[in-house]
Every structure is written in structure tokens, then in C-alpha cells.
Amino acid sequence: MYGKGLRSLSIATVVAVVAAFTLVFFYAPLEAEQGFLQKIFYVHVPLAIIALCGFVLGGLFAIAHLRTRDQRWDLRSYVVIHMSLIFALATLITGSIWAKGSWGHWWVWSEPTLVSFLIVFLLYATYQPLRFSIEDPERQARYASVFAITAGAFVPMNFIAVRLASQYLHPRVLGSTSNLPGPMALTFLVSLVAMALLFATLCKYELTAKSTRFKLRALRRRLAGEQAQRGARRRSAVPEPHSSPALSARVAGGGAST
Amino acid sequence: MAAVEVEGLARHYGEREALADVSLSLRRGQTLAVLGPNGAGKTTLLRILASLLRPHGGRVSVLERRLPEESWQLRGQVGLLAHEPMLYRSLSAQENLRFHARLHAVGQERITWLLERLSLSERAGEPVRSFSRGMVQRVAIARTVLHEPELLLLDEPYANLDPAALELVGPLIGAESRRTRVLCSHDPIGALREADVVLGLREGRVAVQGPAHEISVEQLEALYR
Amino acid sequence: MSAPATAATLPATEEAVTVVPLRRAVGALLRKDLLVELRTLESVPGMSLFALSTFVVFHFALNRNSVEGDLATGVLWVTLLFAALLGVNRLFVADAEEGGVDGFLLAPVDRTAMLLAKELTLLCYLVVLELVAVPAFALLLSVPFAHALPDLLLVLLLADLGVAVVGTLVAALAVQTRARDLLGPLLGLPLLVPIVIGAARASSPLLVASHAGTPAARWLAMLALYDLIFGLIAYAVFDFLLED
Numbered sequence: 001m002y003g004k005g006l007r008s009l010s011i012a013t014v015v016a017v018v019a020a021f022t023l024v025f026f027y028a029p030l031e032a033e034q035g036f037l038q039k040i041f042y043v044h045v046p047l048a049i050i051a052l053c054g055f056v057l058g059g060l061f062a063i064a065h066l067r068t069r070d071q072r073w074d075l076r077s078y079v080v081i082h083m084s085l086i087f088a089l090a091t092l093i094t095g096s097i098w099a100k101g102s103w104g105h106w107w108v109w110s111e112p113t114l115v116s117f118l119i120v121f122l123l124y125a126t127y128q129p130l131r132f133s134i135e136d137p138e139r140q141a142r143y144a145s146v147f148a149i150t151a152g153a154f155v156p157m158n159f160i161a162v163r164l165a166s167q168y169l170h171p172r173v174l175g176s177t178s179n180l181p182g183p184m185a186l187t188f189l190v191s192l193v194a195m196a197l198l199f200a201t202l203c204k205y206e207l208t209a210k211s212t213r214f215k216l217r218a219l220r221r222r223l224a225g226e227q228a229q230r231g232a233r234r235r236s237a238v239p240e241p242h243s244s245p246a247l248s249a250r251v252a253g254g255g256a257s258t
Numbered sequence: 259m260a261a262v263e264v265e266g267l268a269r270h271y272g273e274r275e276a277l278a279d280v281s282l283s284l285r286r287g288q289t290l291a292v293l294g295p296n297g298a299g300k301t302t303l304l305r306i307l308a309s310l311l312r313p314h315g316g317r318v319s320v321l322e323r324r325l326p327e328e329s330w331q332l333r334g335q336v337g338l339l340a341h342e343p344m345l346y347r348s349l350s351a352q353e354n355l356r357f358h359a360r361l362h363a364v365g366q367e368r369i370t371w372l373l374e375r376l377s378l379s380e381r382a383g384e385p386v387r388s389f390s391r392g393m394v395q396r397v398a399i400a401r402t403v404l405h406e407p408e409l410l411l412l413d414e415p416y417a418n419l420d421p422a423a424l425e426l427v428g429p430l431i432g433a434e435s436r437r438t439r440v441l442c443s444h445d446p447i448g449a450l451r452e453a454d455v456v457l458g459l460r461e462g463r464v465a466v467q468g469p470a471h472e473i474s475v476e477q478l479e480a481l482y483r
Numbered sequence: 484m485s486a487p488a489t490a491a492t493l494p495a496t497e498e499a500v501t502v503v504p505l506r507r508a509v510g511a512l513l514r515k516d517l518l519v520e521l522r523t524l525e526s527v528p529g530m531s532l533f534a535l536s537t538f539v540v541f542h543f544a545l546n547r548n549s550v551e552g553d554l555a556t557g558v559l560w561v562t563l564l565f566a567a568l569l570g571v572n573r574l575f576v577a578d579a580e581e582g583g584v585d586g587f588l589l590a591p592v593d594r595t596a597m598l599l600a601k602e603l604t605l606l607c608y609l610v611v612l613e614l615v616a617v618p619a620f621a622l623l624l625s626v627p628f629a630h631a632l633p634d635l636l637l638v639l640l641l642a643d644l645g646v647a648v649v650g651t652l653v654a655a656l657a658v659q660t661r662a663r664d665l666l667g668p669l670l671g672l673p674l675l676v677p678i679v680i681g682a683a684r685a686s687s688p689l690l691v692a693s694h695a696g697t698p699a700a701r702w703l704a705m706l707a708l709y710d711l712i713f714g715l716i717a718y719a720v721f722d723f724l725l726e727d
Contacts, residue, residue, distance in 0.1 A: 066720075120673070133662050153712065153713075336589060
């Protein structure tokens with residue numbers, strides 16, 4: 001069910017990524033202050049934006065799951081959060097590289113976006129431990145959804161709080177996306193689109209793989225179940241061969257109401 | 259007048275089927291005995307009827323309320339006696355019952371009456387943790403019938419009870435109480451004696467079913483082999 | 484006593500059978516929780532002792548006899564936070580292991596009663612904790628804030644509300660897991676960072692000997708906003724944690 005469209009999506013992603021790379025390296029001008037290092041901006045900021053959207057999307061899918069009780073929403077929520085966590089880690093790493101290049105420190109507390117990301121990352125890193133320490137699958141999905149909704153609402157709150165608390169040592173070149181000159185803006189936009197497509201493709205891959213695996217298991221189970229049922233009928237719980245026909249019919253047929 | 263109507267009930271636990279294609283019908287005032295080995299689905303069935311678990315398939319209606327849509331209308335009408343006594347060990351019998359009474363808008367007189375009926379008045383003020391298993395079971399039974407429920411769901415209610423205690427609880431949850439009851443048991447002889455209708459489960463499916471007088475003890479014992 | 488109404492007289496009404504009003508249900512639950520805590524003394528004494536020990540550890544770790552300003556703020560809020568998490572861990576344990584939430588679920592009460600009651604219980608624990616810890620803090624680490632007490636109390640209250648809401652949610656999530664003692668703090672700490680930010684920034688100008696200021700309104704507003712938002716979220720999602 002998720003498989004169709006995967007190929008065209010992958011192709012679109014490759015095209016977009018190649019286009020973005022080209023623009024970043026050959027088209028976007030070198031920034032006066034930071035030079036070549038600044039180009040990490042075209043990776044770091046789209047990663048950040050997509051990761052944040054992903055977390056919020058995970059919360060929205062979780063709401064759908066709780067309202068419809070359809071396990072497919074839970075699967076979507078899980079995959080999206082999982083992928084966003086990876087993108088968030090990449091955000092932190094690229095941010096750290098940029099910080100080291102710009103200011104000589106691997107980590108800066110003065111950059112509110114980065115700090116907020118650290119907190120959000122620490123929060124969502126507990127998502128999988130939470131899921132996998134609940135054994136009952138239905139409860140696991142439900143609790144995961146509650147977490148996803150709470151955490152999803154937390155993300156904007158957290159950003160506001162950290163932003164308020166930060167002391168600005170440097171102008172926020174890292175995060176500012178406004179007032180970009182033309183060529184930079186275009187490059188940024190293409191990078192953003194490429195990142196979004198990459199995210200969507202990776203999610204689709206994971207959804208397809210998981211969904212296929214579940215379907216396979218369900219089919220195997222049904223096969224085993226049918227075989228077991230045929231076996232069970234042969235060794236029915238009625239020992240007497242001359243039981244009432246109504247009763248044996250009930251036993252064989254799985255029981256109608258009395 | 260149907261107290262319980264179940265058709266094609268299914269409930270799964272992840273990939274495992276906890277219950278599959280279970281159907282039964284119980285009229286008011288009747289007793290249904292449910293038997294089967296551990297893991298057969300007896301407790302699951304009981305909890306679904308109590309509206310604590312959602313059915314994953316089929317139709318269930320208890321006291322003419324459809325589950326799960328109308329489960330909130332069932333609150334306060336069902337009494338569940340589970341494996342766990344559901345009592346706070348650091349609180350006394352009186353305090354435990356008082357807590358439940360407040361949640362059901364039941365007065366102190368009912369508590370006092372029950373404590374006396376169950377021979378618990380003397381030690382009602384002591385923490386439950388100091389009680390014997392039989393006494394704990396009696397307090398749990400008091401909790402179950404505190405709010406005079408329409409339907410009793412009893413999971414092995416006579417466990418840990420000596421003959422004297424059995425006599426005490428009989429009028430409250432036994433056959434003499436004349437309430438509608440669903441009773442899970444491991445005792446085929448006792449079950450057949452008390453029940454109007456019998457259901458035998460094995461691996462989540464119905465293996466034996468029918469009016470009690472049509473079922474033999476051997477059929478029920480075969481469930482466990 | 485025989486069984487009541489027969490089928491013919493059974494009400495088939497549309498409205499919910501909530502015989503017991505919310506206030507009464509919350510009261511019953513709260514009384515039960517406080518009574519259990521009084522008998523077992525599992526949470527509050529431990530939380531308080533932990534706070535006292537932590538102040539001592541800070542004295543040695545920081546190598547100071549007195550703290551003020553940002554340093555005092557840090558010591559106070561870190562200690563309160565971790566002591567609170569101890570209480571959070573135990574919040575639902577008695578219900579999960581002994582009392583059984585099922586008894587509550589079968590009663591004709593709104594399930595929100597459990598959320599409100601637990602939040603109030605945790606709030607009570609926090610108040611008692613602070614009654615012990617804050618004077619001890621002033622004493623052990625010679626922190627000067629007597630003159631700023633009303634403001635500090637306001638900050639404490641707003642922070643406590645937030646911790647109560649988030650703590651209850653996290654406790655309910657963690658109690659059903661295998662690693663409940665670990666997951667509680669792991670979930671709680673990131674979620675409580677905005678509270679730490681707001682409370683610390685708000686109380687920092689208060690913990691100075693001379694020319695103590697007032698907490699900036701924006702931090703108080705942030706705390707209040709956080710309390711409100713998470714209060715609403717908890718209200719919306721809590722039911723899903725209770726059912727099976």
C-alpha cells in the first residue's frame with residue numbers, strides 16, 4: 001500500500017539533491033564573513049526545519065491514531081518521529097561543525113535554536129525506550145501516541161522558552177533566514193525542497209518495509225491458524241461419540257449463542 | 259431479558275489471538291460458568307464484559323448497553339472480582355471500602371452491614387497487609403458487591419476461602435444471591451452445580467458450550483488435557 | 484439485600500451515568516492518596532531528605548559556605564527538580580501494584596478525576612518538600628532572601644503547578660513500563676526544562692543580599708503559559724493512558 005509512488009519519489013529526491021548540491025557549490029556566492037564554511041547553512045537549517053516539522057507531524061499522526069484506533073496511523077507516527085530524530089541528530093552535528101568553524105567552540109549556548117534542538121533531541125530519544133519497554137502492543141501504541149502528542153506540543157513551547165533565555169553573544173547568522181540575497185535564497189529554497197523530499201522518501205521506504213513485514217506475518221499467522229483449527233476440530237473437546245447433534249454442530253462451527 | 263449478548267467476539271494481543279469467534283447469551287438471573295486452562299481467555303472475556311477491554315471484533319452488549327460505544331453507561335452496574343484483590347495494603351478494610359463507597363456514592367451503613375455479614379467487623383480497622391488470604395478475599399468480595407451491581411463478574415471467587423467463609427459469601431455472590439453472574443472457575447463439578455449455562459474455552463476459542471444440564475464433567479475436564 | 488431494578492425499569496437514558504460529581508471523586512481519590520502516603524511515608528520524607536543531602540553535596544562540590552544570585556538559583560532549582568522526580572516515580576506505584584486502577588475505572592466517575600487528584604497529590608508533596616527544603620537551603624547555604632519571600636513563593640507556586648502537571652503525565656506513562664524508575668526522569672527532565680528556565684530566571688534577582696530585584700514579568704508569564712498549555716494537554720490525553 002505504501003509501495004506505489006516510491007520510485008517516482010526516489011527519482012524526484014535524487015534530482016532535487018543533485019540540484020541542491022550544484023547550487024550550493026557552484027551558484028551560491030561565498031559569504032563575506034565566514035567564507036566557505038557558511039555553506040553548511042544550506043544543510044543545517046533545512047535539516048532543522050524538516051526535523052521540527054517531522055516531530056509535529058508525528059504528534060498529528062498520533063492524534064489521528066487515538067481518534068481512529070487505526071494502527072496504521074501509529075506506524076506512520078513512529079516512522080516519522082524516528083526519522084526526525086535522525087535528522088535532529090544531523091542538525092546538532094552540522095550545527096556543531098559550523099560553531100567550531102565560526103567561533104572555535106564545538107558547542108555554543110548562545111545559539112537558541114541549537115540549544116532547543118538539544119533538549120528536543122534528548123526528549124525524543126526516550127521515545128523508543130518508552131515504546132519497547134511496554135509489552136502489550138496495543139498499550140504500547142497508545143502510550144507512544146500520548147507521548148508524541150505531548151512532545152509535539154512541547155517543541156514550540158521549548159523554542160520560545162530557550163529563545164527568551166538566551167543571551168546573544170553574536171548576531172544570529174546561524175538561524176536567520178530572512179533578508180537573504182537572491183541567489184542565496186534560491187539555493188536555500190532548493191535545499192529545503194531537497195531535504196523535504198529526502199525525508200519523505202526515507203519515511204516511505206521505512207513504512208513500506210515495515211508494512212510489508214507485518215502483512216507477511218499476518219498471512220503466516222492466518223495460515224498457521226487455519227491449520228491449527230483443522231487440527232483442533234479433529235481433536236474436539238467432546239469425548240463421547242454419541243453427543244447430541246446440536247452440540248457437536250456448535251463445537252464444530254465455533255458456537256452460536258444458546 | 260438478556261443480560262449479556264456476545265456474538266463473534268474477537269480480541270488479539272499483538273499477533274496472538276486472545277479470543278476468537280466467541281458467542282454466548284445470558285439472561286438476567288442466570289449464572290454463566292466459564293472454564294478452561296490458564297491462558298484460554300477467561301480473564302480477557304471477563305474484562306471485556308466489565309468494559310475494561312475493548313473488543314477487537316464482533317458484537318458485545320452487556321445489560322443492553324453496546325460495548326464499547328456505551329461502556330460509560332455501564333459504570334456502577336457491574337461488580338468485578340478479579341485475581342488481584344484491588345485493595346491498598348497499607349489501608350484498613352474499612353478505609354478501603356470507604357474509598358470505593360465514595361466513588362460509588364454508597365453510604366457507611368452499607369459498609370458496616372457488609373463487614374458484619376462477612377465477619378470482618380472486628381479487624382476492620384487493621385491494615386489489609388496483616389490479613390490472611392481468606393480475609394483479603396472477603397474484603398475484596400465486599401468491595402465487589404458494595405454498590406449492589408446488576409451483574410457480577412467473578413474470577414475464581416472461592417479461592418482461598420474455607421468452608422465457613424464460603425457460607426458467609428454465598429448469599430452475596432453465590433447461587434443464593436440470585437444475581438446475574440459470570441463465574442470463571444477451574445472446578446468443573448462446582449461450576450456445573452452452580453451454573454445455568456456453561457462455556458468452555460481453549461486457546462481463545464469455544465470448545466464446549468451449552469446449558470449446564472447438557473454438559474458433563476468429563477467434557478469440561480477434557481478442556482484441560 | 485436483593486438485586487435492585489428489573490430490566491423493565493432499567494433506565495435507558497442518553498446521558499452518562501455519572502452519579503458521583505467530579506469534586507467528590509477528586510476528594511475521595513486525594514484523601515486515599517494522602518492517607519496511603521501518611522501510612523507508608525514512601526515519598527515525602529525521601530524527597531525532603533534527598534533535598535537536604537543534596538545541599539550538603541553542593542556545599543562540598545562548590546566549596547562554598549554561601550551562595551547567592553545565579554549560583555543560589557542553580558543549586559535551589561536543581562535540588563528541587565530532582566527531589567520532585569523522586570516523588571513522581573512513586574506517584575502511581577501503589578495504584579498499579581496494589582489498589583488497582585480497575586476499581587476506579589468501573590466507578591461512575593469522570594476519569595479526569597484521577598488526573599486532577601494525582602496532580603493535587605503531587606502538588607501537596609511539592610509544597611511539603613519546599614517547606615522543608617527552602618528554609619534548609621537558606622540555613623545551610625546562607626542564602627539571603629527573607630525580604631523577597633512573597634515573590635519567591637509566587638515563583639515556587641507557578642513552578643510547582645507545572646511540575647505537578649507534567650510529573651503526573653510522566654508518572655502515568657512510566658508506571659506501565661518495565662524500566663519505570665529510569666524512564667520517569669528521562670521523560671521528565673527535558674519536558675521540565677522550560678520550567679527550570681522560567682523559575683531560575685525569575686528567582687535569580689531575588690536571591691541576592693543587596694538591592695534584590697523583582698522577578699521579571701516575562702518569566703512569570705512564561706511559567707503561567709506553560710502551566711496552562713500542559714494542563715490542557717494532560718486533560719486531553721490522560722484518558723487514553725487509563726484504558727486498556
